[in-house]
Amino acid sequence: MAYDKFTTLTSTAVPLPIENVDTDQIIPARFLKATKREGFGDNLFRDWRYNGDDTPKEDFILNNPIYTGKILVGGMNFGSGSSREHAAWAVYDYGFRCVVSSFFADIFKNNCLNIGVLPVQISPEFSAEIFEAIYADPKTELEINLEDQTITLLSSGTKESFDINGYKKGNMLNGFDDIDYLQNMKSEIETFTESRPF
């Protein structure tokens, strides 16, 4: 059992309607020096969140107490850049369990799935509607149902389904990870290895 099970999540959400949010913004490289997976949430969006003297930047969304919740709604192409899983750890450690975007960078999305953060890809139109709804009322809630693969904006009832492959879905519903799976096929892997030319 590798991480928390994910079934349904109903929560308010934090809006970050910036496009191409890269992993260097999610967690700058200078905060990658730990050798344990601890405390990365403190440095989530570090340079957008804090001034050089470590005082909070008042205009950044995470510093606005009106916006809270376990869901982060990002702009298009969220998580581009580096393969650092630390970015996904920072998102998780801060308290988010789900990231919603109209488009995800590939490695970030994969890293999220591997640590139990659900990436939910929606249409650009629905994304715009969600941003608008949250700005109109920060108490607006989203409901994410992994079993049904749906995301619903509760204030309007707008609902969309999202893609996730059956294997990964099973992992998230049950809290399993890939190592659990791979460990169970070790002899098959060892046989395969013998056939490799180098």
Add this chain to the structure above:
Amino acid sequence: MSKTLFDKVWDSHVVRKIEDGPDVFFIDRHLIHEVTSPVAFVGLKSRGLSVLYPERTFAVADHNTPTINQHLPVQDPLSANQLKTLEDNANEYGISHWGLGHQNNGIVHVVGPENGITLPGATIVCGDSHTSTHGAFGAIAFGIGTSEVEMVLTTQCIMQPKPKKMRISINGPLSKGVTPKDVGLYIISQLTTSGATGYFVEYAGDVFENMTMEGRMTVCNLSIEMGARGGMIAPDEKTFEYIKGRAKTPKGADWDKAMIYWKTLKTDDDASFDKELTFSASDIEPMITYGTNPGMGMGISKNIPSAESVEGGKATYDKSLAYMGYAENEQMIGKKIDFVFIGSCTNGRIEDFRAFASIVKGRKKADNVTAWLVPGSHIVEAKIKEEGLLDIFEDAGFVLREPGCSACLAMNDDKVPAGKYAVSTSNRNFEGRQGPGSRTLLASPLVAAAAAVTGVVTDPRELL
């Protein structure tokens, strides 16, 4: 059935196909470094697992290493701890370790090919997105997260859905002053940073065929910056010539056997791709970026585009230009710069230093410029000295540093101060990438050299 190069290599590494799920994908070579591997070893230990094939993993220290006085203890305690952790883990599990000071040390994506770890038809992963570099040899190579590093250590496999296939073809002669870096930045400027997401790219056409292996590595390195997992180029005589006789390449009968296989590694004539793109070499000029992602690049003689003429939202575009301190429609030529960085897994190889030398030779570094010349490895460093490039650099007022990732991601002390401008041969111009508040202009070694001797953004064609 007809197959692409990518199909051939991918399909031969699938251990098991999972219905409605990923492939269980075998990894031939695994590179690890000090930043993204420690937590993977913590995971192994907490589950009581071992490393299945330690001889298939190679540990190299690069991200955190200082580029001066490498013989002295590392000053930053956190960096020192990561370097020590890498060494301890490698020793505990019987993994080869090229740490600070080792003769083979350097940036992991430079030393892999140099030492014959990188082979055509191999699968290569590393907890670093620029692992795509190794695709230059006809390998499938891509970056992975730390959870996957743990998977490879303990099972030599990861679980990946097979990406879609894209072919990017460019034919025709490249113009004067246009380098492989410009080709890469040009493609990204056309595709945007998400244009190849979900795809694995094959580069085809005489532009890539005519490139040196170093140039092909630069292009494949940049694949991730257009969103692709990786990019690859079919191996040819140039490839075989490059790898032959290197420390870890097959020898004797094994070499002959491998060659028979490697010669099959090309896309069949009637194989199909999910997407095909074609560009003309004559449209490419020396490139420079003006914004905060690698897709925000243009020919150096052009003006910064207006928000209306680019894809994406105006708010994001305005934010980006405001960060850079630039405005729409301004020209980049003549913009004052403060730092020049030549190095990184994108442009830290010998050919890049030769290009840099071709412009700075007989000229002097501009007084307003701080320059960091950081070779990609000790082997590159030795060649720089052997070929007399060091003398050229020193005569022009430059200092050569020691190898490492350095100012590409500024994890060590090589940080560009807030508000300052750096012309950098690296791969990312994200906000704060080269230090908090730093402003990065991505460019080729020629453009970097032209900026280094003039102190402003300069068209290198005027100095060639």
